Amino acid sequence: MPSVMIRQNDSGQLTFYVSKKDLEETIVSMEHQGPDQWGGEVELADGSRYFLDPLEAVPRLPITLRAKRL
Amino acid sequence: MTTMTREETEALIQEVLEVYPEKARKDRAKHLTVNDPNVEQSKKCITSNRKSLPGVMTIRGCAYAGSKGVVWGPIKDMIHISHGPVGCGQYTRAGRRNYYAGHTGVNVFGTMNFTSDFQEKDIVFGGDKKLEKLIDEINTLFPLVKGISIQSECPIGLIGDDIEAVSKKKAAELGKAVVPLRCEGFRGVSQSLGHHIANDAIRDWVLPRRDEDNRFETTPYDVALLADYNIGGDAWASRLLLEEMGLRVVSQWSGDGTLSEMELTPKVKLNLLHCYRSMNYIARHMEEKYAIPWVEFNFFGPTKIAESLRKIASFFDDKIKEGAERVIEKYQKEADAVIAKYRPRLEGKRVMLYVGGLRPRHPVGAYEDLGMEVVGTGYEFAHNDDYDRTIKEMGEGTLLYDDVTGYELEEFVKRIRPDLVGSGVKEKYIFQKMGIPFRQMHSWDYSGPYHGYDGFAIFARDMDMTLNNPCWDKFQAPWKKAALAKAA
Numbered sequence: 001m002p003s004v005m006i007r008q009n010d011s012g013q014l015t016f017y018v019s020k021k022d023l024e025e026t027i028v029s030m031e032h033q034g035p036d037q038w039g040g041e042v043e044l045a046d047g048s049r050y051f052l053d054p055l056e057a058v059p060r061l062p063i064t065l066r067a068k069r070l
Numbered sequence: 071m072t073t074m075t076r077e078e079t080e081a082l083i084q085e086v087l088e089v090y091p092e093k094a095r096k097d098r099a100k101h102l103t104v105n106d107p108n109v110e111q112s113k114k115c116i117t118s119n120r121k122s123l124p125g126v127m128t129i130r131g132c133a134y135a136g137s138k139g140v141v142w143g144p145i146k147d148m149i150h151i152s153h154g155p156v157g158c159g160q161y162t163r164a165g166r167r168n169y170y171a172g173h174t175g176v177n178v179f180g181t182m183n184f185t186s187d188f189q190e191k192d193i194v195f196g197g198d199k200k201l202e203k204l205i206d207e208i209n210t211l212f213p214l215v216k217g218i219s220i221q222s223e224c225p226i227g228l229i230g231d232d233i234e235a236v237s238k239k240k241a242a243e244l245g246k247a248v249v250p251l252r253c254e255g256f257r258g259v260s261q262s263l264g265h266h267i268a269n270d271a272i273r274d275w276v277l278p279r280r281d282e283d284n285r286f287e288t289t290p291y292d293v294a295l296l297a298d299y300n301i302g303g304d305a306w307a308s309r310l311l312l313e314e315m316g317l318r319v320v321s322q323w324s325g326d327g328t329l330s331e332m333e334l335t336p337k338v339k340l341n342l343l344h345c346y347r348s349m350n351y352i353a354r355h356m357e358e359k360y361a362i363p364w365v366e367f368n369f370f371g372p373t374k375i376a377e378s379l380r381k382i383a384s385f386f387d388d389k390i391k392e393g394a395e396r397v398i399e400k401y402q403k404e405a406d407a408v409i410a411k412y413r414p415r416l417e418g419k420r421v422m423l424y425v426g427g428l429r430p431r432h433p434v435g436a437y438e439d440l441g442m443e444v445v446g447t448g449y450e451f452a453h454n455d456d457y458d459r460t461i462k463e464m465g466e467g468t469l470l471y472d473d474v475t476g477y478e479l480e481e482f483v484k485r486i487r488p489d490l491v492g493s494g495v496k497e498k499y500i501f502q503k504m505g506i507p508f509r510q511m512h513s514w515d516y517s518g519p520y521h522g523y524d525g526f527a528i529f530a531r532d533m534d535m536t537l538n539n540p541c542w543d544k545f546q547a548p549w550k551k552a553a554l555a556k557a558a
């Protein structure tokens with residue numbers, strides 16, 4: 001369960017950043033995009049998939065969350 | 071020799087790798103590549119931030135160096151204790167040339183060395199008592215000190231001292247910041263982890279100190295200058311431009327910086343990040359916790375400076391945008407004069423770099439402004455994200471080398487024969503003896519500043535002074551030269 005930071009980059013895409021693993025990837029898809037649920041399964045540009053416990057609302061970015069590797 | 075083609079460079083890498091045993095060759099091959107600016111992600115072509123191979127000569131430092139030497143050391147009104155044996159601090163004392171203003175030994179302490187000077191008995195019985203005593207002594211001898219940081223050297227982690235407990239106790243007693251750092255040299259693969267540990271300590275022990283305190287009067291134009299270490303006055307040359315365009319620089323991290331500037335940084339509107347590698351962690355943290363955006367910029371050479379000033383201004387209103395244009399217009403004339411003077415003397419010269427956090431890519435623009443070309447570059451301790459940024463800056467076919475070994479760098483230089491090599495002091499004399507002009511690019515070879523328009527003039531002069539120095543054609547004894555000329 002790495003701790004990841006979700007952030008919006010300059011071109012408006014969501015990025016997925018794990019400092020310990022030196023990983024910064026853009027998110028290509030996210031299961032729940034809001035408004036009343038946000039998170040779930042995410043897929044990164046390199047094809048790897050993670051799971052974020054869904055939040056009740058769209059959070060203020062950046063935000064640090066725990067993610068599970070799928 | 072003219073510029074090498076991609077195939078030639080690839081062949082060169084193979085040739086250099088030849089001497090290694092098979093396992094080492096396979097490992098090193100991943101760290102060497104020929105640049106292709108179209109590659110989106112560096113991890114597809116180069117591996118970085120891995121443990122150096124045993125047996126090779128690496129040029130890296132340790133986590134203590136990253137924390138004490140780079141991030142914390144320049145905070146001038148704090149005393150940084152090199153906690154452990156005397157050598158780690160003493161042999162690196164004042165070596166980085168981070169300039170600062172103040173009276174050393176009275177209200178600032180930058181070039182002094184403080185150490186707990188561990189002896190056998192401290193290793194056997196633990197050093198916490200000694201540390202407490204040391205902190206008391208510091209506070210008596212230097213009452214104007216604003217805070218103390220404890221920079222762990224290797225033994226501290228091995229003997230299991232509790233420096234956090236000492237810090238909490240002493241901080242309460244003295245009413246000053248006492249910050250423990252677990253930056254023992256054996257942690258991580260290079261100094262890079264030291265930067266990270268140092269950033270985390272700032273996050274946990276410094277920034278929250280003024281969270282509730284809103285007495286500081288802010289303006290809409292407050293910025294912080296992050297990750298400029300004021301080598302030879304770099305941060306001063308940068309700060310001038312920012313102030314001239316109408317911004318207010320609240321804090322400098324950490325060159326010529328103070329503890330209170332650091333504490334006030336969460337009140338600014340924008341964080342300006344020069345060296346991405348050493349401080350991106352804290353910039354990301356402040357973005358999350360205090361909603362302060364951050365922007366990377368590059369103050370080497372007029373082209374990049376103008377680009378960066380406009381980028382920074384885009385975060386503010388028209389007043390700052392006009393300010394940026396005014397600054398660019400005012401200094402462009404100066405820069406043009408510098409280029410007119412030096413470009414004819416430097417045009418077409420080829421450079422190879424091998425440095426640390428930002429210098430393998432940031433000065434490329436400055437060299438290009440002078441008509442020079444960077445044909446090879448590499449980092450001591452970069453991560454993937456640094457190479458992501460580098461690939462785009464570099465031309466097709468540039469040689470990239472990560473954590474290059476002493477042998478590889480020498481071989482590359484021998485074969486490519488660049489007109490100038492820029493690296494550290496350990497490499498300097500090797501290349502000078504080969505007859506290749508060399509600049510020490512960590513401490514600007516006792517020169518600087520190189521940032522900003524003022525710095526560019528000095529940069530150009532230094533490159534010219536080194537490259538066109540008359541000594542380079544005196545390498546052969548006159549009678550041997552005469553013989554050669556006759557034979558020809």
Ligand code: SF4
Binds near residue numbers: 132223
């Ligand atoms: S590796 Fe350890 S002993 Fe060596 S300089 Fe770093 S902290 Fe000191």
